[in-house]
Amino acid sequence: xxxxxxxxEQTARQRIAALVDPGSFDELLPPPDRITSPYLGQLGIPVxxxxxxxxxxxxxxxxxxxxxxxxxxxxxxxxxxxxxxKLTGLFKAAARDRLxxxxxxxxxxxxxxxxxxxEIAIAETMRAIFECRxxxxxxxxxxxxxxxxxxxxxxxxxxCDFRVMSEHGRLGISGPIVIEKWxxxxxxxxxxxxxxxxxxxxxxKYLLGDADALVHDTADAVRxxxxxLLGKSSAVTLKSVKTRQKELARRLKRFGETADPDAxxxxxxxxxxxxxSLASGPEFAAIARRGx
Amino acid sequence: xxxxxxxxxxxxxxGTSARGISVEKSVLTGYAAADGTKVCVIGTxxxxxIDNAAALRLAAHVIDCIEHxxxxxxxxxxxxxxxxxxRVAEMLGLASYxxxxxxxxxxxxxxxxxxxxxxxxxxxxxxxICYGMFGDRIYALDSAxxxxxxxxxxxxVTKIPVPVxxxxxxxxxxxxxxxxxxxxLGGVEEVWSAKEDLxxxxxxxxxxxxxxxxxxxxxxxxxxxxxALDIRKxxxxxxxx
Numbered sequence: 001x002x003x004x005x006x007x008x009e010q011t012a013r014q015r016i017a018a019l020v021d022p023g024s025f026d027e028l029l030p031p032p033d034r035i036t037s038p039y040l041g042q043l044g045i046p047v048x049x050x051x052x053x054x055x056x057x058x059x060x061x062x063x064x065x066x067x068x069x070x071x072x073x074x075x076x077x078x079x080x081x082x083x084x085x086k087l088t089g090l091f092k093a094a095a096r097d098r099l100x101x102x103x104x105x106x107x108x109x110x111x112x113x114x115x116x117x118x119e120i121a122i123a124e125t126m127r128a129i130f131e132c133r134x135x136x137x138x139x140x141x142x143x144x145x146x147x148x149x150x151x152x153x154x155x156x157x158x159x160c161d162f163r164v165m166s167e168h169g170r171l172g173i174s175g176p177i178v179i180e181k182w183x184x185x186x187x188x189x190x191x192x193x194x195x196x197x198x199x200x201x202x203x204x205k206y207l208l209g210d211a212d213a214l215v216h217d218t219a220d221a222v223r224x225x226x227x228x229l230l231g232k233s234s235a236v237t238l239k240s241v242k243t244r245q246k247e248l249a250r251r252l253k254r255f256g257e258t259a260d261p262d263a264x265x266x267x268x269x270x271x272x273x274x275x276x277s278l279a280s281g282p283e284f285a286a287i288a289r290r291g292x
Numbered sequence: 293x294x295x296x297x298x299x300x301x302x303x304x305x306x307g308t309s310a311r312g313i314s315v316e317k318s319v320l321t322g323y324a325a326a327d328g329t330k331v332c333v334i335g336t337x338x339x340x341x342i343d344n345a346a347a348l349r350l351a352a353h354v355i356d357c358i359e360h361x362x363x364x365x366x367x368x369x370x371x372x373x374x375x376x377x378x379r380v381a382e383m384l385g386l387a388s389y390x391x392x393x394x395x396x397x398x399x400x401x402x403x404x405x406x407x408x409x410x411x412x413x414x415x416x417x418x419x420x421i422c423y424g425m426f427g428d429r430i431y432a433l434d435s436a437x438x439x440x441x442x443x444x445x446x447x448x449v450t451k452i453p454v455p456v457x458x459x460x461x462x463x464x465x466x467x468x469x470x471x472x473x474x475x476x477l478g479g480v481e482e483v484w485s486a487k488e489d490l491x492x493x494x495x496x497x498x499x500x501x502x503x504x505x506x507x508x509x510x511x512x513x514x515x516x517x518x519x520a521l522d523i524r525k526x527x528x529x530x531x532x533x
Contacts, residue, residue, distance in 0.1 A: 028530040035523065039467075042460055043452060057531065066531070081466070085508070085520040089527025097531065110417070112450050116440045117466035117517050119417065120479045120507055123425035124520070127505045130398045149387075152421050158391025173387050173418060174377035182377035199383045210388045236399050238358060244392050245351055252344050255384055264383065 006217045007144050008168045012054045012069035015104055018219030019226070020058035020067065027056040029086060037080050039114040048074045051082040055090045057099075061227045066094045069104035072147045077107035079153065080114040084121020091128035091139070100138040100230050101129075103160070108175065109151015122152035129159045136233045138162070142222055143169035143211070148200065150175050158210070161234040164225045165202035165211035167281045172200040187259075194277070198261035203276070203284050207268040208251060214281040221281075296435070296486060298337035298371070301412055304490045305367075306333070319346045320369060321353040323361070327495035332357040332405075334423070335369030339414045341376040342422060347389040350423065354396040358403055365406040365498045366397070370424035371413025371436075390422040397426050406501045408494065411436040411471065411480070425479070429501040431493075432471035432480045439469040465516040476516030478507040 007015065016025055029035055031049035040047045052074035058067045068090050070077040079087070087103065094101035110118040132139045141157035141164070143149045148170030149157045157163055157171060165171065174182075176190035176199070190196065198204055206214040212229070215221035234240070255264050262273050269288060270276045276287050302310035306324035313322035313333050318340030322333050334350045336342060357364055375386055401407055409427030411420070415438045424430065432438050440446070443457045446467070457467055465473035471483045484493055508524060511517030 028527055029523070038519070039464060042464070043456070055527065081517060081519050082523055085523035086527055088508075088520075089524040090531075092524065093528050093531035096528070110440060112440065112446050113452070115446065115461075115464070115466040115468070116438075116474055116477055116479060117520070119421065119440045120425070120477055120511070120517070121520060123421055123479075124505060124507060126394065126421075126426065130394075133398075134402060151418070154387040155390045155394075155418070155421055158388045159394055171385075171387060172382045173375050173390070174382060176379075179377040179379050179382065183379065188379040199379055204383065205385065208385055208388075210385045236395050236402070238355070238399065241351070241355060241392070241396050241399055244395070245348065245355060248344070248389055248392055249348055251384055252348065256344070256380070259380055261383055 012071040024059040066101040070106040072106035078111035079118045080111040081117040095131040104142040105149040106145035107153040162212040166217045170200040327491040336372035363404040368409045370415040372419035374419035438474040442469045478511030
């Protein structure tokens, strides 16, 4: 294992530097261009020169890709008009140039301060992602940060061909605090980290098949997983959607009545819950495969 | 504006053919006709929540349409409060259920089905993103509640006082809630009044729809979302240098 900073502890630009071939990153619309949100400015909220997302061209293992990384430290990585337009443009460029597009997600979803503009931007980016997929251009979402992929960005990640997650990453729509407020602390205690991660964390998502890879919390591991997926794409066909329909129906039938995440783990073949809880991502993936 | 009941509204949109729409737990599926044009209908009514099961039922109907009714336009009616915050739904991957519904709609689009959305009631946040905003062309009734969230809710989360948000919304329609401001952003092609001949409107909407996403162009033209198109173009230009 690499000794170095953990992926979830890194900033967006550190993640990019650690993921791509040395010196290969070329940022598009970089901070010196000074493209900032007029909404935040008028609300008296500090702006950021990249509007919370770093986009550009790079290489991984010599292969050209487009790459975006959201900046969680800035308004929770939330998507505003500019942020969203940068993402839409990047996926459109990927479709046009037939180059894979990777998005490192760290976002709670739409930036509320910009109202509906961010919401439309996410919908437009989804359309651009499917443009890529129609051209068999691989689209990969990386989910391995503290904030995770929530709200519209959670849904957007499920539109990509593949999702690479670490145990640390979380994928969902409503976050634990919102659910606790809605259902009460008895139903969901948002301070119960084990429960939160078993609800939305990488391990559960991998078990259910919503994450395609479960990797160590390091940039090296994330890069290796991305590299393996760069040559692949998952076409949307009648056969693929019918298969998925059956899978999701079966999942709902089996687990729709249970509130206990351990029941889901057991149902998906994990026998030793305590051991699996402590296992690293790749160990867990192996346990899940062997059904232990 | 008075909100018409679900069945009244179906009759306005599809005439007597609205009988072909079945409603189960406020989730709509069926086949009908708009001014003589056969259509597949999916959607929600009564401001219901969309959960995993609802997403699956909508997806199943889209698949049925692709398989058995090639190229039949799909009309998506939206009146939903979105996803109910629920831990089990999250645990089972609600986002993936929505992603699946979107994939089915995308497949339909690629196979030549036109996708027309009509926001009839609530079209708020996640409810709109999980299918309605994926239409080729999106329309809204003037009585519909369209947008991310009302300013009161925005204020509660962002801690920005309501009067400040209201004042800013005069110059920034994206902060305002409703079908018309949403149209200024390009998110809605056209706002329809319930007084109009909705069957004719819908039939025409189907006829003129193209698959190109025109929302950023509209947003710029109408002045409600001035930056999105130019930023996107800048990215595309910079990427080809």
